[in-house]
Amino acid sequence: MHLPAFLPRPAARTLYAATAVAALAAATLAPLSARAADLSLNVAEGPATEATLYIALYADAASFGASKPLASQSLPLREGKARVVFAGLPPGRYAVRAYADENGNGKLDTNLVGLPTERYGFSNDAKGKLGAPDFEAAAIGVDADLQSAIHLR
Missing domain, CATH: 2.60.40 (Immunoglobulin-like)
Incomplete structure (x- = not known):
């Protein structure tokens, strides 16, 4: 994975981890609302x-x-x-x-x-x-x- 040059490596990893968690949460909760x-x-x-x-x-x-x-x-x-x-x-x-x-x-x-x-x-x-x-x-x-x-x- 290539990290943007303007972000220090720990900050970029935190950003990627937060994005992954948000995407997982959205994917998990979306079917619940779709079931109504x-x-x-x-x-x-x-x-x-x-x-x-x-x-x-x-x-x-x-x-x-x-x-x-x-x-x-x-x-x-x-x-x-x-x-x-x-x-x-x-x-x-x-x-x-x-x-x-x-x-x-x-x-x-x-x-x-x-x-x-x-x-x-x-x-x-x-x-x-x-x-x-x-x-x-x-x-x-x-x-x-x-x-x-x-x-x-």
Whole structure:
């Protein structure tokens, strides 16, 4: 390796070492940021009347069961449809639950026995037995940009 004449040898070695460390750090960290993915969801079969879609993203079974989302959004349904994007997600398994608030009270209404009276749905169009599905039934793997659908019922 030829060192520039204007730098003393120890200073040049330090400069080359620092440059090598910076290049290695950049090469190591670049794939981490490149792994972030967008989850795009097409929600369909909502009510034809005016309604607000509430949609929540969960990263694990504990938060799914406790209704403590990693992220959530609300937006108007247009002709019973909506498109939602959760951007910049690290690789992993996620579950989504959604409902259409038809009367504008900000919650999923139920009847006297606890069955929903407004439309709702889950990722993978998962269905539960006498309640919501478990996280594993609704979980979808996200390791790159992904499009999925939820059909409200």
